[in-house]
Amino acid sequence: MTxxxxxRFTVQNIRRNRKNFIFSGxxxxxxxxxxxxxxxxxxxxxxxxxxxxxxLEANRIxxxxxxxxxxxxxxxxxxxxxxxxxxxTIPGVAAVYPRMKLAxxxxxxxxxxxxxxxxxxxxxxxxxxxxxxxxxxxxxxLWMEIMADGIDPRLTKSDILFGPFQKPAAGEPIPILISRxxxxxxxxxxxxxxxxxxxxxxxxxxxxxxxxxxNDSYVVRDxxxxxxxxxxxxxxxxxxxxLGGVTMPLDVVRExxxxxxxxxxxxxxxxxxxxVVASDKLSSVQMAIKDLGFKIDESQKRMAxxxxxxxxxxxxxxxxxxxxxxxxxxxxxxxxxxxxxxxRQREIGLLRALGASKRDIRSMIHGEAALxxxxxxxxxxxxxTAACILVNWIAVKLLPQFPFKPHQFFAFPVWIFxxxxxxxxxxxxxxxxxxxxxxxxxxxxxxxxxxx
Amino acid sequence: xxxxxxxxxxxGQGENATYALGGVSLDLPPGAFVKITGASGSGKTTLLNxxxxxxxxxxxxxxxxxxxxxxxxxxxLSGFRQETVGFxxxxxxxxxxxxxxxxxALPSFFAKDDRPSPLLRAEEVLTRVxxxxxxxxxxxxxxxGQKQRVAIARALFNRPRLILADEPTGNLxxxxxxxxxSLFESLNREDxxxxxxxxxxxxxxxxxxxxxxxxxxxxxxxxxQ
Numbered sequence: 001m002t003x004x005x006x007x008r009f010t011v012q013n014i015r016r017n018r019k020n021f022i023f024s025g026x027x028x029x030x031x032x033x034x035x036x037x038x039x040x041x042x043x044x045x046x047x048x049x050x051x052x053x054x055x056l057e058a059n060r061i062x063x064x065x066x067x068x069x070x071x072x073x074x075x076x077x078x079x080x081x082x083x084x085x086x087x088x089t090i091p092g093v094a095a096v097y098p099r100m101k102l103a104x105x106x107x108x109x110x111x112x113x114x115x116x117x118x119x120x121x122x123x124x125x126x127x128x129x130x131x132x133x134x135x136x137x138x139x140x141x142l143w144m145e146i147m148a149d150g151i152d153p154r155l156t157k158s159d160i161l162f163g164p165f166q167k168p169a170a171g172e173p174i175p176i177l178i179s180r181x182x183x184x185x186x187x188x189x190x191x192x193x194x195x196x197x198x199x200x201x202x203x204x205x206x207x208x209x210x211x212x213x214x215n216d217s218y219v220v221r222d223x224x225x226x227x228x229x230x231x232x233x234x235x236x237x238x239x240x241x242x243l244g245g246v247t248m249p250l251d252v253v254r255e256x257x258x259x260x261x262x263x264x265x266x267x268x269x270x271x272x273x274x275x276v277v278a279s280d281k282l283s284s285v286q287m288a289i290k291d292l293g294f295k296i297d298e299s300q301k302r303m304a305x306x307x308x309x310x311x312x313x314x315x316x317x318x319x320x321x322x323x324x325x326x327x328x329x330x331x332x333x334x335x336x337x338x339x340x341x342x343x344r345q346r347e348i349g350l351l352r353a354l355g356a357s358k359r360d361i362r363s364m365i366h367g368e369a370a371l372x373x374x375x376x377x378x379x380x381x382x383x384x385t386a387a388c389i390l391v392n393w394i395a396v397k398l399l400p401q402f403p404f405k406p407h408q409f410f411a412f413p414v415w416i417f418x419x420x421x422x423x424x425x426x427x428x429x430x431x432x433x434x435x436x437x438x439x440x441x442x443x444x445x446x447x448x449x450x451x452x
Numbered sequence: 453x454x455x456x457x458x459x460x461x462x463x464g465q466g467e468n469a470t471y472a473l474g475g476v477s478l479d480l481p482p483g484a485f486v487k488i489t490g491a492s493g494s495g496k497t498t499l500l501n502x503x504x505x506x507x508x509x510x511x512x513x514x515x516x517x518x519x520x521x522x523x524x525x526x527x528x529l530s531g532f533r534q535e536t537v538g539f540x541x542x543x544x545x546x547x548x549x550x551x552x553x554x555x556x557a558l559p560s561f562f563a564k565d566d567r568p569s570p571l572l573r574a575e576e577v578l579t580r581v582x583x584x585x586x587x588x589x590x591x592x593x594x595x596x597g598q599k600q601r602v603a604i605a606r607a608l609f610n611r612p613r614l615i616l617a618d619e620p621t622g623n624l625x626x627x628x629x630x631x632x633x634s635l636f637e638s639l640n641r642e643d644x645x646x647x648x649x650x651x652x653x654x655x656x657x658x659x660x661x662x663x664x665x666x667x668x669x670x671x672x673x674x675x676x677q
Contacts, residue, residue, distance in 0.1 A: 005561045016549050350545045353506055354559040355534025355610070358526050445501040448541060 010367035017368075020336050025376040027329025028428065032380025032420045033387060035322035039419075040388050042315025043411035049307045052404045053181065059282065061274045062297040063087065063289055077293060079269040087274055090288045092281030097155045098269040100253050102148040103261035105217035108232075110210060112140035119208040126203060133197040140196070145218050147245030148176075150253025155240045155273065162205040163235035167251040173209040173231035174252050177241040181404075188403040201237060209233040212246075215260055225260065271297065326423060330431035333372065337365060337435035341442075348439055349447035358440040365439050369432030370425050377424030381417050388412075453482040453614065453646050454503060459512035461498050461669075472498040473510070474669040480662065482613070485640040486648045487657040490666035496650040497618050499666065503648065504537045504616045505529045517613060534562060538607030542619035544599040546591040546606075552578060553587045556605045563610070570609075577605040581635060597628035604635060615639060617649045621656060633657055 014021060065077040079098065087096045115137065124134045153165045156177065165175045178199075187198040197203065214228040232246065241247040258266035276285050286296055341348065348361055356364075388410040395409050461473040473495045480486055488496050501507035502514055505521050508529070514521045517536045524532060533539075546555045553574045560570035578587055581601040591599055600620060607615055617636065621629035637659050640647045649657055665673040 009561050012549070346545060347547060350541075350547075351558075351562070352530070353504070353533060353539045354606070355530050355562040357530035357562075360530070360562055443507075445498075445507040448506070448545070449497055449501075 006363065006367060010364065010371055013364070013368055014371050017340055020340065021372050024329060024333045024336050025372060025379070027332055028326060028373065028376030028424045029380040029383055031322050031324075031326030031329055031427075032377050032424050033384030034325060035319060035423060036381055036384025036416060036420050037387050037391075037410075038315055038318035038322060039416055040384075040410040040412050042311055042318075043413055043416075044406065044409045045311050045315075046308055047411045048404055048406045049311065050304060052184065052406070053304075053307070059276045059279055061276060061282065061285060061289065063272045063274055063294050064270070064297045066293060066295040079272055079294070080267055083292070083294070084269070084272060086292055087272060087289070090274075090285055092276050092278070092285045093274050094277045095154070095275040097152040097273040097275070098250065099152075099271045099273065100150045100250060100257065100266075100268075101270045102150070102214075102248075102253055103257040103265040104215045105220060105223070106146045106148055107213045107216040107218060108144055108146045108210060109213070110140050110142040110144075112136075112138040115208045119206065123197065123203070123206045126197075126206060129197050132195055136195040137197065143218065146212065147242060148212075148248060148253070149242050149245065149270070150248045150250040151177075151240055152250050156236070156238055159236050159238040159240070160201055161236035163233065165235055166249050167255075173233035174212075174248055175235040176232045176246040176248055177236050177238040178234060178246060179241040179243045180237045180239055181243055182241075183237055184403045188401045188405065192401060199237075204234055204236055207234045214256060323423075326427045329376075330427035332431070333369065333428050334431035334433075334435055337369065337432050338438070341365070341435050341439045345439075345442055345447045348442050349444040352442075352444035353448065361442075362436045362440040365432050365436035366429060369428040369436075373425035373428030374421060376428070377421035380424060381420040384420065385412070385417075453484065453517060454478065454480040454648075455513070455515040456499075456503070457513040459499070459502060459510050459514060461495070461502065461507070461510045471669045473502075475512070476666075476669070476671055477512075478664065478671065478674070480646070480648070482646055483640070483644050484646050484648075484662050485637070485657075485660045486646075486662040486664060487660035488648060488650045488664045488666060489652065489654050490672070492652060494666040495669040496652070496666055498669075500616050500618050500648065500650050503614075504539060505533050506539075530562070531564070534559065534564075534610055536613055538610065538612035538615045540600070540603050540607050540615065540617035540620050542622040544591070544603045544623075546599055546602055548591050551588050551590050552583060552594070552602045552605075555591070555602055556609055558606060559609045573609060574605070577608045578602070580608065581605045595628070596624050597631060600624060600628075600632050601635070604632075604639075608639070613646060615645050615647045617647065619650055619652070621651065621653075629656065633659075 063079065065079055084096050084098055087093060120134055120138060123129055123137065124131065156165050159177070161177075163175055165177065168174055183199050187200075190196070191198050199207070209231045212230050212232045214230060215223055215225050216227045217223060232248075238247070254266045274285065274289070276282050289296060351361065351364075392409050396407060399405065456476055456478040459473050459476040460471070462469050463472055464470055476495070476499060488499065490496050498507065502510055502521070503516055505516070505524070508521065510522075517532075519528075519532055519536075521529065521532070547558070550558070553571055556574035556578055557570040560573075575584070575587060578584055578601075581604050583598060583601050583605065586594060586598055586602075589598075591602070594602065600623075604615075604617075604620075607617075615636070620636070621632055624632060633656060636647050636649060636657070639645045649660070651657060662676055663674070664671060
């Protein structure tokens, strides 16, 4: 039988038994749609984890000093300019971005009444900002100790910034970055309870400059030396910013550290981010780093992996339920095929008499199963996708704001649609396997004479 | 055309075994019109199924159109049925969801080659059996005689050399039966087809060139007519 004839013949048979197949198709549609739903949801959550909560950058390694140990010679665990030079000579390393913490404590006073009226007026004009929120900002009286660090400005090249992130000219405020994760927590928990305006990229340019007091602490009393007031201005949100503090350009931190903690504090870095040319070089670079006496900080990666694993396991659980549903539907399809074959046994005998081989009969049943699977799978994919869109719309609209609440709860990898249909086809073929063999083994002489 | 040597067909096993055919030997030349008669259960249909390659569970030798059916595999046997044999059944076995034209063209689905116009061929054979006007009728809209004509047209579709008809008039009234008998006679006479007809009614098919009577699975009588 040629493919063209086979297709025509199969479609003809499906049409004839459409009532039976529509019934069994419901199981396939339910299974495939739930498969699409749960896999897309799992992927969506994993995407949020990987991009927003624990952003991981491929081909980048975080190097930290190794803790003191008996086998580590003194001095080798500090990241100095010399160590940075060594890192950059490791084959496969494309760039080295050092990071330095502020060596002096600092405090910040957010006193709303000190914000210029014109700044508050500009904020009030922004969409989504209510007069009550502006009033809350005006009444704000928040004192906090701030942690700060400095990063290489080159690291921010992919961030959207609303001002230069570099050592400022004299008299200009120091540009700072805030962590996107911190903003998520602020927006979802802190701001809402205090009727403060949410912070987003579009609001960044309107946030007024504030004063940071260096060499000041609410925790440690009687600090030696003079306090110094500097003005800082938020220029953007970045994944590279310190999670619980503010991040400045590296040169600024280096200078502050030199002034307050001495020249050595301006020469020792807390970590360095290494950019590797390609992922196949990662392991060799990691080995070289360890050989140099340094440690790879994989805490972020491990956290992401743990959460990712948890999401994967939950997704897998639900996917298994979907597979069971499709499996039950396949068993049902198998029963329906057995029934159809029983009803059509004389017809099968006739086809054998007209020249159909056992293989033709088997192919015919498999073809019908594949067609039912394709149709059921396609409808299942459509229903599943529609359910995702609907649930996403409801979730975005009705769920209360929470940290890292995504605008898109579902992610559809390219394979998911073909995978859904392939799953349905595969299960239908499995379901039809035994009936197809039975049909092929029917004795044409017996069934045509009514003895079968 | 057909050489059968000591064909034995047994149904069941052990003590329950019954002989459908108990050593049938026959030689039928090409172009013969053979009538096989016998009482119900005498083995007529079994013999027809063996000649047509539908039943291979026998012992003995069956050579049809130069092919030893016992040694053919399923694919070869299917090819043999497709190219050499046309079956006609008592109950017509037409597919209700197909019209007469589509029923006749049914064998084209399993042909190895992609014939350019199976429906044209179906129309041709339907014209041959006198049913051109009923080409688009479904089996439910046809009389018994017309259904059997469609079944005969379907048997002729692949241009077989051998027509095997099992009780082709068993479901028809006398007048319709004689029309169908005439059709078989014409296929034998004008188209040169070898026709083997199984019937339990001795008086039918008087013009058959050969008559074989089976009794209890054996040839009781064989004679030219």
